[in-house]
Amino acid sequence: MMAPEAKNQCCESLPFDVLSNLPENVIDIILMCLPFRDAVRTSILSNIWRYKWCRLPELTLDDAFWKTKNNLICHTTAITKIIYHILIFHEGPITKFTLCVPKSRSCPMIDDLIYFLAKNGIRDLVLKLPFKSEPYELPPSFFKSLQLRNLNLQNCLILRPPTFKGLDRLIRLELCEVSISSEDLGSLISHCLLLEHLVLYIAETYSNLIEINAPRLKSFYFAGSVRSIFLKNIPLLAKLLLASSDTDYFGEEKWDIAKFFESFESFSALEHIYLNMLFAAEASEVPTRLPFSLNSVKRLDISVDLYNSVEVSCALCLIRSFPYLQYMDISEAYPKYDIEEAYQVEFTSDVTFNHLREVRLTLASGSIIEMQLAKLLLANSPMLVRMLFASCVVKASAAVKKLAAELTTFQRASPKAEVSFIEN
Incomplete structure (x- = not known):
């Protein structure tokens, strides 16, 4: 343990305000490692730190940001005030921005926010808004976000301007419950020439087909x-x-x-x-x-x-x-239980799985129909190494485990095949 005299000497050798004398790049690294809420809180450390958060290139306003010790910050006025401060005080480019608004709340400043982000070179944008009877319509400024690489939208309305030529730098596109015509969606995808990853969650059924034309999609x-x-x-x-x-x-x-x-x-x-x-x-x-x-x-x-x-x-x-x-x-x-024999399906197959090495079956009840499926795969897979069983519900795990035990004695095409039950 360090002697009291040594401790005093060590403290005397340190600058009076260590935090204020940190190099700028070190401060930036510290702020980048913190959740955005904590990064903003560093403003109270000193006058020098007061506006350091304002130059962060990545801002995340998600559920963790809105959550307090007691509840979520759900008041529209509070959300509006926070976004207003970002628009007023932030300096420099914003490369990544995430906004997840709490459920059943509105955010009247989103148009201004998107204009601000488009002007500041946004590359990654996540915009998840609460479900409402009328989805949020993306403003014209959104279609000028030509630097976008990754885009994730939820509960938005996209009305593509006739002059819009696409996001030609976009690599990943994710749309969840987004209102857009099949023609506009197909056109949007086809004009994202670098698109590699596409995620679509669309509840609406279109009368016209959505054409997925993306030559670089992986x-x-x-x-x-x-x-x-x-x-x-x-x-x-x-x-x-x-x-x-x-x-x-x-x-x-x-x-x-x-x-x-x-x-x-x-x-x-x-x-x-x-x-x-x-x-x-x-x-x-x-x-x-x-x-x-x-x-x-x-x-x-x-x-x-x-x-x-x-x-x-x-x-x-x-x-x-x-x-x-x-x-x-x-x-x-x-998953079904106690199914009558009349509902069972016979598995017959003339196919041989010459390259199949591993099978995982997540079953419900260990029934005869499930055994038929397992027997089919065991009998027609000469290269099989492993067949794993799991239960999709806890109460049926014993029955599925028993099924796996019974199949260990069943004749199989591959002498190396192991049959086992795994706990979920």
């Missing part, structure tokens, strides 16, 4: 009416997620699964597909397999209702069409 995540999209020109696509919603055209014209997937034949880079098979529930006659094979797909994740014969048939059709699968993850979309 990943595409879509949640909504799958029948509303047409994958036109995406030769570099490597990862695809299609999660259907209940807004599909159930009860109307039957859906042709082969026609929908015919454009996939040209996707030579596609390696990973996730499918929520709800979109196939109202499909027309399902072929045994697609008229072509997708040899590039190595991983397939499927969420399927095992007690819906059409969904199961569509899933098997697709699985047969991916001859080079190495990893498969199958989960039950709608």
Whole structure:
């Protein structure tokens, strides 16, 4: 332990105000490491620190920012005042800005804020607004944000000006519950020439198809009416997620699964597909397999209702069409218990999974139908190394674990295949 005399000498050798004498670059690093709320609070340290936060290039006003010890800052006046201070005092470029407004509150200064950000070279913009009857309409200044690289919008209305030529530097685009016509959305995507990652969560069902024309796109995540999209020109696509919603055209014209997937034949880079098979529930006659094979797909994740014969048939059709699968993850979309025999589906397949090495099954009840699926994969996968079982609900874990134990004694095509249960 340091002697009192030594401590006094050490303190005397330090400057009177250490914080005020820190190099500018050190102060900037400190502020960048702090949450924005704490960075603003450094204003009380000294006169020198009072406006240091005003030159931060990255500002985040999310739930953590609005939260206090007792509650969220939800008053519109308080939110407006905070944004007003940013507009008045901030200096220099803002490269990244995140605004998540608390639920059921409005923010009347967003137009001014977007104008300010566009003028200051915004590159990454996250704008998540509360759901209202009328979504927030993006102002004309938004379409002048030509430096944007990443854009994430929620609960907004996009009316594309006729003169708008696109965000030609945009790399990632994420739209959640955004109101935009199918024509404008297709045009927006096609005019983002550098776009690599696209995420769309769209509840609305369009009468006209949304054309996804993005020659540099590498990943595409879509949640909504799958029948509303047409994958036109995406030769570099490597990862695809299609999660259907209940807004599909159930009860109307039957859906042709082969026609929908015919454009996939040209996707030579596609390696990973996730499918929520709800979109196939109202499909027309399902072929045994697609008229072509997708040899590039190595991983397939499927969420399927095992007690819906059409969904199961569509899933098997697709699985047969991916001859080079190495990893498969199958989960039950709608867990059921105590299902009667009349609802069971027979799994029959003439396909051999010559490259399949690992399978994960997330099941609900350990029922006969689930055992049939597991037996099918074990009997037709000569290169299988591991089959993992998990339970999608806690109370069924014992039954699924018992199913895994029973299958350890079942004959399998691969002598190396291990069957095991994993705890979630």
